[in-house]
Amino acid sequence: xxxxxxxxxxxxxxxxxxxxxxxxxxxxxxxxxxxxxxxxxxxxxxxxxxxxxxxxxxxxxxxxxxxxxxxxxxxxxxxxxxxxxxxxxxxxxxxxxxxxxxxxxxxxxxxxxxxxxxxxxxxxxxxxxxxxxxxxxxxxxxxxxxxxxxxxxxxxxxxxxxxxxxxxxxxxxxxxxxxxxxxxxxxxxxx
Amino acid sequence: xxxxxxxxxxxxxxxxxxxxxxxxxxxxxxxxxxxxxxxxxxxxxxxxxxxxxxxxxxxxxxxxxxxxxxxxxxxxxxxxxxxxxxxxxxxxxxxxxxxxxxxxxxxxxxxxxxxxxxxxxxxxxxxxxxxxxxxxxxxxxxxxxxxxxxxxxxxxxxxxxxxxxxxxxxxxxxxxxxxxxxxxxxxxxxxxxxxxxxxxxxxxxxxxxxxxxxxxxxxxxxxxxxxxxxxxxxxxxxxxxxxxxxxxxxxxxxxxxxxxxxxxxxxxxxxxxxxxxxxxxxxxxxxxxxxxxxxxxxxxxxxxxxxxxxxxxxxxxxxxxxxxxxxxxxxxxxxxxxxxxxxxxxxxxxxxxxxxxxxxxxxxxxxxxxxxxxxxxxxxxxxxxxxxxxxxxxxxxxxxxxxxxxxxxxxxxxxxxxxxxxxxx
Amino acid sequence: xxxxxxxxxxxxxxxxxxxxxxxxxxxxxxxxxxxxxxxxxxxxxxxxxxxxxxxxxxxxxxxxxxxxxxxxxxxxxxxxxx
Numbered sequence: 001x002x003x004x005x006x007x008x009x010x011x012x013x014x015x016x017x018x019x020x021x022x023x024x025x026x027x028x029x030x031x032x033x034x035x036x037x038x039x040x041x042x043x044x045x046x047x048x049x050x051x052x053x054x055x056x057x058x059x060x061x062x063x064x065x066x067x068x069x070x071x072x073x074x075x076x077x078x079x080x081x082x083x084x085x086x087x088x089x090x091x092x093x094x095x096x097x098x099x100x101x102x103x104x105x106x107x108x109x110x111x112x113x114x115x116x117x118x119x120x121x122x123x124x125x126x127x128x129x130x131x132x133x134x135x136x137x138x139x140x141x142x143x144x145x146x147x148x149x150x151x152x153x154x155x156x157x158x159x160x161x162x163x164x165x166x167x168x169x170x171x172x173x174x175x176x177x178x179x180x181x182x183x184x185x186x187x188x189x190x191x
Numbered sequence: 192x193x194x195x196x197x198x199x200x201x202x203x204x205x206x207x208x209x210x211x212x213x214x215x216x217x218x219x220x221x222x223x224x225x226x227x228x229x230x231x232x233x234x235x236x237x238x239x240x241x242x243x244x245x246x247x248x249x250x251x252x253x254x255x256x257x258x259x260x261x262x263x264x265x266x267x268x269x270x271x272x273x274x275x276x277x278x279x280x281x282x283x284x285x286x287x288x289x290x291x292x293x294x295x296x297x298x299x300x301x302x303x304x305x306x307x308x309x310x311x312x313x314x315x316x317x318x319x320x321x322x323x324x325x326x327x328x329x330x331x332x333x334x335x336x337x338x339x340x341x342x343x344x345x346x347x348x349x350x351x352x353x354x355x356x357x358x359x360x361x362x363x364x365x366x367x368x369x370x371x372x373x374x375x376x377x378x379x380x381x382x383x384x385x386x387x388x389x390x391x392x393x394x395x396x397x398x399x400x401x402x403x404x405x406x407x408x409x410x411x412x413x414x415x416x417x418x419x420x421x422x423x424x425x426x427x428x429x430x431x432x433x434x435x436x437x438x439x440x441x442x443x444x445x446x447x448x449x450x451x452x453x454x455x456x457x458x459x460x461x462x463x464x465x466x467x468x469x470x471x472x473x474x475x476x477x478x479x480x481x482x483x484x485x486x487x488x489x490x491x492x493x494x495x496x497x498x499x500x501x502x503x504x505x506x507x508x509x510x511x512x513x514x515x516x517x518x519x520x521x522x523x524x525x526x527x528x529x530x531x532x533x534x535x536x537x538x539x540x541x542x543x544x545x546x547x548x549x550x551x552x553x554x555x556x557x558x559x560x561x562x563x564x565x566x567x568x569x570x571x572x573x574x575x576x577x578x579x580x581x582x583x584x585x586x587x588x589x590x591x592x593x594x595x596x597x598x599x600x601x602x603x604x605x606x607x608x609x610x611x612x613x614x615x616x
Numbered sequence: 617x618x619x620x621x622x623x624x625x626x627x628x629x630x631x632x633x634x635x636x637x638x639x640x641x642x643x644x645x646x647x648x649x650x651x652x653x654x655x656x657x658x659x660x661x662x663x664x665x666x667x668x669x670x671x672x673x674x675x676x677x678x679x680x681x682x683x684x685x686x687x688x689x690x691x692x693x694x695x696x697x698x
Contacts (some may be wrong), residue, residue: 030689033636033653041638045687117632117691176635176653180542188640188649382629537630542652573650576668579631 005065010143012061014153017138019055020102021157023048024131028164033175049109056106059099091140094133101130131161212446213422213430214406219306220338223345226309233313233413242321243269246408248416250428255289255364255401256476256506257581261408264398267388268322271396283325285392286315290331290402291357291364291378294474295528296508299432300402302444304335307406308342312349314405317412318398325395330355330369331402361475361532365580366399368534379534380580403432403507423449427488431507435460437471438513450488453502456509457482468514468611469596473505475525476585478592479518517611519600522593523548523555529586540583543574551590557604557616564601567594622672622698626681628655630669632692639684639693646671646681670696 026048035041066074078085080100083093104123112120139145139154167173179186217229246262253259272284288311292300304311315327329339333356343349355372357363363378370391372378391397400408407429411419420428427449433456436442440461447456453472454464470482486501487509512518530544547570553559554567571590574583594601603610626639626646635653650656657671673681678695685693 035637035641040641041636042641042683042687045638045689113686113691120691175637180652182546185651188637188653380631382631538633538635538652538654539630539650543650546651573656576662577628577630577654577656578669579629 002069002071005069006071009062009065009069012058012065013138013142016055016058016062017134017157019051019058020131020134021161023052023055024127024161025164026051027127028168031168032173052106052109056102059102063099088141091137095137095141098130098133098137101126101133105130128165213410214303214307214310214403214432214446217307217309221307221309223309223342226307230310230313230410230413233317242317242408242412245411245416249407249411249419250416250425251404251407251411251419252427253401254403254407254431254507255366256294256473256585258503258505261400261404264388264400265318265322267386268396268398271389272322282395284322284396284398285326285373286318286322286324286328287366287369287373287392287397287399288315288327288329288331288402288405289364289366289369289399290329290335291369292332292506293357293359293361293364293532294476294506294508295361296436296471296474296510297434297506298436298442299434299444299507301332301335302434303403303406303432304331305338308339309346310406310409311402312342312346312352313409314400314407314412315352316348317409318405322396322398324398326392327352328355328373329353329402330357330372332357332359360534361529362534362580362582365582367580369399370397379536380578380582382579424488426450431504433487433504433507433509435462435509435511437511438462438466438516439511447487450486450501453480453482453485453487453509456487457511460509462511466513467511468516469512469518471508471510471512471521471589472502474508474510475529475589476581477505477508478502478588479512479522479596480592481596515611515613517555517600517609518593518597519551519604519609520555522589522597523551526551526586526590529582529589533582534580537578537583539574539577543570543577544583544586546570547574547586547590551593554601554604557607557609560605563605564594623675623678624673624681624698625667625670625696626673626684627670627694627696629692629694630654632690634690634692636689638687638689642680642684642687643673643677646673646677672698 026044030041030044030048033041035044039047063079067076067079073086078092078096080096082096083089085092105127108115108120108123135154135157142150144150172178217225221229243262243266246265251261253261253264268284290300290304292298311329315329318324319327329352331339331354336354336356339354343352343354357372358378360378362368362380363372365380366387367383368378368380370387371381373392387397387399389396391399407419423429430446430448433445433447434442435445435456443460445456445459447459453470457464457467457470464482467482469479471477471479472487480502484500487504488501512521526544527548530548533540533544535541547567550563550567550570554563567590571587575587576584578584600609600611604616607616608614609616626643633654635649635655637649637653640647640649640655646658646661647655648658657668661671662668681695685695
């Protein structure tokens with residue numbers, strides 16, 4: 001039973017890392033204002049939101065079994081307060097920080113109409129801290145993180161997010177960047 | 192800029208009340224004693240007297256630019272405020288005298304604050320009593336504040352009026368920018384869905400008037416609506432200050448009755464009619480007109496243009512363009528200035544005004560064909576009405592009036608000539 | 617717009633709007649985009665220039681307008697009375 005829980009927690013963690021990466025990439029794409037050929041902006045926005053919420057579900061799947069698992073010896077306090085764990089306290093603590101950040105980002109995302117744009121945006125920026133923390137946690141805590149497939153997966157996720165971040169800070173990032181710099185007049189056409 | 196005062200002789204002032212200039216009757220840089228000597232004490236009114244009713248009967252309109260009815264704003268705050276016994280001081284209405292005068296061609300507010308600060312103060316105090324106001328402010332440029340502070344210190348009834356230093360920016364005088372400045376220290380216009388009367392500074396009912404409007408309110412409170420209407424016309428009662436600038440012998444502030452003929456105003460400022468090509472009325476957000484036969488006023492006529500024979504005085508600017516000077520070039524410079532004065536909050540203004548300025552610059556330089564005129568019209572349509580404040584609208588009004596008034600010049604420019612300056616472009 | 621007038625209006629707070637284009641996707645009949653990507657009332661929608669910040673909506677567009685208000689990344693939209 002404990003083995004099954006342990007395995008479920010690990011797989012959920014891996015899936016969650018992929019979902020988080022997807023959420024970050026979609027968030028950056030959404031911020032650019034650019035649609036994809038098959039997906040209009042509204043769909044991208046909803047996809048970004050739903051994948052993020054799915055990431056929360058998988059985070060629960062990742063953490064809940066550890067609470068039930070007598071061997072892992074994780075309690076509720078460890079889930080939210082970092083660096084108290086008994087097993088690889090540092091690497092687990094990074095995961096805890098990432099969880100806290102994710103909770104803040106998701107909660108302010110859901111409440112943004114009430115909180116206002118400033119709070120929402122300020123907290124949402126924490127996503128850029130959350131993602132590397134989550135990745136470091138999965139690499140540092142992972143039972144077989146040094147295996148070739150795990151390393152390859154981590155490298156792929158890293159390259160994807162770094163490339164997206166580089167695009168994010170580039171001059172032509174916004175869909176409207178060229179038009180607003182006084183470039184050729186653009187016919188936006190019917191969306 | 193100089194603060195010379197010249198005044199039109201005003202006929203028909205009832206005896207015992209100031210004849211001649213209404214707003215400058217106490218003379219230059221009047222102290223409180225001179226002020227009281229000229230205007231007398233504020234009379235004690237009976238129970239059935241109400242400032243709101245007097246203002247309504249007076250027909251006074253705002254002197255800051257928009258020309259909105261003063262009593263409507265007053266009544267809106269009156270309705271929105273809670274009875275004083277239910278509201279603590281912090282919940283009561285807020286009155287602001289706006290002397291920011293961001294319009295570069297205007298200096299009538301500075302002149303008024305310098306010479307007749309006590310009228311502005313009286314206006315605020317009269318309304319504060321009527322509205323049970325909790326906070327009073329005078330908002331003006333740094334150069335005005337020492338004299339205002341001295342005026343406030345001269346009297347015992349005005350200690351609670353606070354002075355605010357207005358930033359030197361075109362949009363700093365927009366009423367929502369004034370409220371923003373009070374709350375955040377930054378004079379940026381904001382999106383006002385409702386009226387400031389229903390929720391301005393800290394959500395309190397807020398009444399922002401131009402300083403000249405407050406001075407007129409002080410006089411209406413003293414002498415009544417009938418006296419106020421003894422000058423001006425039925426549509427545009429009372430007097431107003433105008434800053435006469437541009438190609439004039441000397442720049443002056445005049446006090447003129449509503450409905451004055453523009454050529455008469457120019458003559459009072461010493462400008463010979465045949466030396467004038469066009470006049471910009473209302474300032475950078477105003478309209479170009481040929482002065483002949485045009486009447487200044489028509490306060491109640493929305494968008495009253497030269498075709499109706501009257502032009503709205505806006506911020507009270509009468510800016511003269513002499514013969515031999517190119518109106519399109521002058522307008523292009525103004526639009527460029529206005530584009531630079533965008534608060535850069537609203538996209539259509541931030542990007543549209545520079546595009547409009549570029550098109551006007553090309554038109555002034557004669558670079559382009561008829562499509563350039565269409566482009567100016569198209570850009571005007573993209574900018575107008577699409578901002579939190581009226582900065583884009585005012586700019587579009589200036590451009591539109593230039594294309595109308597200087598229509599002949601536009602044709603010459605597109606052919607590579609300027610008939611005013613008499614040369615090739 | 618029908619003879620009965622608009623069902624509601626979509627108010628655009630220009631101090632917030634960044635022209636990300638979601639509202640123009642959701643309300644293609646009511647909105648286009650200007651040169652710089654900001655939402656622009658479709659031709660014929662707005663009579664007076666002063667109304668350009670309050671775009672009239674038909675009853676059929678109300679649902680999409682509510683979505684636009686919810687999804688606007690800048691919280692720049694609001695539905696107001698007709």
